Amino acid sequence: MTALRLGPLLRYVDEDTATVWVETDGPCEAEVRCDGSAAGGTAATWQVAGHHYALVTVVGLEPGTTTPYRVLLDGDQVWPLPDPGAGVRRLPPSTIRTPAPDGAGALRLAFGSCRWAARPSGSFHDPVGPDALAALAEQAAGGGDVPDVLLLLGDQVYADETSEAMRAQLAARRDIEEPPWGQVADYEEYTALYYESWLAPDVRWLLSTVPSCMIFDDHDVIDDWNTSEAWQRDIRATSWWRERLLGGLTSYWVYQHLGNLSPGELAEDPVFTAVREAGDGTELLREFAARADADPEVTRWSYRRDFGRVRLLMADTRAARVLAEQDRAMLDADEMKWLREQALTDRAAYDHLLIGSSLPWLLPPAIHGVESWNAALCAGSRGPRWARFGERLRRASDLEHWAAFPRSFEELAALIAEVSLGDDAPATVCVLSGDVHHAYVAEPRADAGTGSGTGTGSGTGTRVVQLTCSPMHNSIPGFMRAGFRFGWSGAGRLLGRMLARHGRAERPSLRWDRTGGPWFGNQLMTLTLRGRSALLGMDRARTAEAGVRLTPVLERTLSSASETSHTGG
Template sequence: MAGLTLGPLLRYVDEDTATVWLEADGPCEAEVHCEGTTAGGSARTWQVAGHHYALITVVGLEPGTETPYRITLDGDEVWPLAGSPFPASTIRTLPAPEELSGPAGPFRIAFGSCRWAARPAGARHDPVGPDALDALAQRALDGGDRPDLLLLLGDQVYADETSGPVRARLAERRDLSAPPWDQVADYEEYTELYYESWLDPEVRWLLSTVPSLMLFDDHDIIDDWNTSESWQRDIRATGWWRERILGGLTSYWVHQHLGNLSPAELAENPLFAAVRAASDGAPALREFAERADLDPATARWSFRRDFGRVRVLMVDTRAARVLAENERRMLDDEEMDWLHEQALDGGPGAVDHLVIGSSLPWLLPPAIHGVETWNAALCAGARGRRWIRFSEALRRRADLEHWAAFPRSFRALTELIGQVAGDQEAPATVSVLSGDVHHAYVAEPEFDELKVAGGGARSRVVQLTCSPVHNSIPAVMRGGFRFGWSRLGRGLGRMLARHARAGRPPVDWQRTGGPWFGNQIMTLSLHGRAAAYSLDQARSTAPAPDGTARSELVTVLSRQLSEPPVPDGGQGPVSPAR
């Protein structure tokens, strides 16, 4: 009898189809049964390095409905778990396109990044506090609104900061006094991180009933992954890195990336076909991972999802980098061309809202933007060779590798957003969602020159940054971020740019919210051409009767981005049934 090891995770959902990911403890037939309907799906598990996975396509769902489901392995029910205190997992489908003008509520996208499943052993950070993802699950379990989509924007696992229980399991396999020490070394050790993260009971239930999209960031592989050409050269010279990067990319493909794809994309994916056909898909995945690491153009981790008239573009800002100093770019040419094509697909008026997910913020505090631009110019030799070694050391030590540290790509992304926002039939909003920086804030660019002819309104453009979900930040860094938004900090940024002969950025921006510190989740709510956002922070509450720690989300900000729709027959919401 096969058992359920991990999952289920509800990943893709549209009007009548969904995908469900899981890991079993042996080869078997995995099946999703939808209660009260003929909808369902089944798939044979496939193997990677002794682990057995299934990604089941569920078909026959009705648009705009919410359907409970259960899972069997070789005919034996394994989900819901026996004696589970949680309600049934459900699949909420999008309404049919012709029903979008109905009375359903807003489409809610909850997002965040940087989640320690457990505090790393020996961590010197401030007290971490309750997990915002746990608190989000608790809100839903208590009858509150649950999001229609969950965007996890990086650092879902920490390969370089492991907890005490994980380190104990690593020590059973190898000597932790040898590289890579108490960090994970290979694919097998990566699986321990996902077990620790996704077997948390409340989080497990949440991921089984809310569709999710995921992107990696540096800690999913290693801190400051692909910071620079010299960083990459140094780490590739170590004896342990090859297994780490192959294990990291392979485990990301299995656990996170595969579920981002639609059933149609999965059906046309030759790697997925090869893995399912093999007795063990590990060799094919390792070969793919090695190619992807050596030549980013051979793999695309970015992807697009449309939810009615809401378009979500999730952009890989780690593996698609060009690191040669004289060609340095956040995205290679093919990746940037892809982003342009997806953002502009369908022409003017094609979408009401464009959402760009980037693990790294586009608009940073001006002082930090200025430091990163200055540093990038000095590393490229703008002030002579004597500055290069100092600047590279500073870049690594201070994590100077956001969009601002790739000025050519910062300008390209800014111009693309300006092009979308400045059209006569522009979306109501263009939102860039990000995390990484262990605090939350809202920033808005000043695109005055892009107002359309005749004085018509353009898109409301906003950078929404939310991090961490469960982590911390040293007090000195809190002060640094606050200074970064100050008038003095803005002046420092301009001064450094002048020193590097970098010129002014292509757009100015202002902070319109924050900074907020703590474990938190942000929600973007979209309804027709109306949009709003809110920030919720996790707070501890009285423990449950059995002594289990409990937490709740407290809303600290709720703000409108664009006006609610007027009852004139205009385009309606894209929300699933409630």
């Protein structure tokens, strides 16, 4: 009998269709069967590096319904698990909840980033605390609020920070005293990372019943992935990097990227078609990954999802970069053109625009100043000696957010300003991000302008906010907490301006303020969007007698100044 190795993961859902991803231990036909309904679907598995997968399209669902489902492999039921095991509680049935027709009703969208499945070996960080994703699973399984969709904004796995258990698995395959040491080396080791991250019973159930959208960040491959042209040149010269990169991109394509796409997009995807038709898609995917790394225009990892009258644009801020020092860009020209087209096309069709970026757009002003100063130094504004110093500092201090790509920062500001003007402007534009291991809300000032003289503040009628939520399960040293707080202070702003002036960097064309936070701990943000209203909530994971739970930290109506703070930061 074929067994289920990982999943099911409920990924794409619309009014009458869904996709369900599974990994099995052998070739078979996977089936999703919906109880009390004619809806369902089947798909044959396909193979990559000795692993077998299926992405089942479920059709015939009714709008606005909640439908329990089961997974069968070659006719034998494998999910729900027939026996969860000793000491493991039985969880509710996995369900597919379809949205109401025509975008009626509210959309509840939870998001966050940066999740260790287990504390890395030798970590010097503060105590990690409870997992916010596990706490959300506890809440949902116990009958509490369940989001309609979950956005995972990067660092779903940590290829470069592995746990003691993972290191033991790696040591059983190879000598971890040799490069890449206790980090993952190839596709097979990436599969073990995904098992560690997604096999915990509560989290596994949550991902089977809440649709998810995902995008990578650096740790999905390696810390500071694609920081600079010099960084890329140096790492490509190592003996181990090529296999790591190919394993990272191919596993991301299999475990995360495919589920972001609609059934229609999957049907038109030539790589997906070729892999399914091949007896073994390993070499096809490796060649595809190598080409994608060499030329970002080979593929588009960014994607668009529409949830009724809410439009999500998930931007690839890692693999689509231009790294040539005199032409640096967070998004290459083709990717920025795509982002503009998706944001500006048929604005009347959406009330809220969400731009998913693994990296924050609006940073604490001191940090923004440091990054723009550093970018100018690396570009040679103060000569070769300062440029060499700037490159060392950039790598040591992770100076590679939007502020480190000034042209792209301004292009995004101008796009948001353009979206926010006119009678068909949305009620809100929210830039959703993580990465920085704390949470905050930042907003352009009402009088802030872009280089074209247009505004991104409340004067346009559109509320523009940067919502940063990180981590779900990670930690941050105490000195960095102090640094992030200082970054918003008057002294921090002054320091940022002084450094930018020293580097001869141009001042940003808009100004912004922190309007919430900073908050530290393991946490998730939630947006509840109904019509043109938007409610922001944030919850922190805490240990409780019965396990872990989410406790409210913030509730704020984005269409007004009203706010309820439940706990301190």
